[in-house]
Amino acid sequence: DVKVTQSSRYLVKRTGEKVFLECVQDMDHENMFWYRQDPGLGLRLIYFSYDVKMKEKGDIPEGYSVSREKKERFSLILESASTNQTSMYLCASSPRGQVGVTEAFFGQGTRLTVV
Amino acid sequence: DQQVKQNSPSLSVQEGRISILNCDYTNSMFDYFLWYKKYPAEGPTFLISISSIKDKNEDGRFTVFLNKSAKHLSLHIVPSQPGDSAVYFCAASANTGKLIFGQGTTLQVKP
Numbered sequence: 001d002v003k004v005t006q007s008s009r010y011l012v013k014r015t016g017e018k019v020f021l022e023c024v025q026d027m028d029h030e031n032m033f034w035y036r037q038d039p040g041l042g043l044r045l046i047y048f049s050y051d052v053k054m055k056e057k058g059d060i061p062e063g064y065s066v067s068r069e070k071k072e073r074f075s076l077i078l079e080s081a082s083t084n085q086t087s088m089y090l091c092a093s094s095p096r097g098q099v100g101v102t103e104a105f106f107g108q109g110t111r112l113t114v115v
Numbered sequence: 116d117q118q119v120k121q122n123s124p125s126l127s128v129q130e131g132r133i134s135i136l137n138c139d140y141t142n143s144m145f146d147y148f149l150w151y152k153k154y155p156a157e158g159p160t161f162l163i164s165i166s167s168i169k170d171k172n173e174d175g176r177f178t179v180f181l182n183k184s185a186k187h188l189s190l191h192i193v194p195s196q197p198g199d200s201a202v203y204f205c206a207a208s209a210n211t212g213k214l215i216f217g218q219g220t221t222l223q224v225k226p
Contacts, residue, residue, distance in 0.1 A: 106151075
């Protein structure tokens with residue numbers, strides 16, 4: 001079974017803090033994704049990585065950065081957390097190749113609250 | 116600009132009847148389309164997909180239809196069951212590997 005594990009289910013952070021969200025997958029997938037889910041807006045892509053140290057901006061990268069030093073781990077970094085970054089964050093992974101031919105697998109999500 | 120749109124935020128259906136969830140897209144480069152299902156406090160799980168070279172794909176109670184000329188796809192669930200109550204996301208992928216999602220439709224199946 002494919003497993004995508006996000007380090008925390010719930011996080012509360014203060015405005016201005018640097019926040020790290022960690023994601024680990026155990027299926028040797030090349031592609032990894034970070035999304036945020038907000039009511040009425042669906043899942044919006046923040047960043048996409050297609051290989052170690054390779055990344056591509058998604059639709060809403062502002063205020064975020066990512067790190068992929070090892071194939072199995074993809075970290076999302078909020079450089080200076082703000083209240084509008086309060087959201088559900090979802091990590092996903094998929095094998096190399098066309099997404100759709102093979103599916104993307106999701107973690108359980110991290111509910112981040114910035115106060 | 117939203118490239119994948121689900122214009123119905125919610126849908127309520129009686130158990131045993133058909134559920135039809137709709138999705139529109141704007142990017143003609145998309146060549147794979149997927150549906151995901153999400154329960155509260157869980158990550159989305161894959162349901163069914165379709166390639167742009169097909170117009171229909173069926174898997175048990177779930178069928179996805181693709182109309183390329185209209186840039187429209189739909190998910191049919193027949194018969195609907197109470198356990199199908201969830202948020203359904205439409206997603207699309209081009210050859211870049213990115214996966215773009217719609218806003219989601221909350222399906223409620225009433226017993």
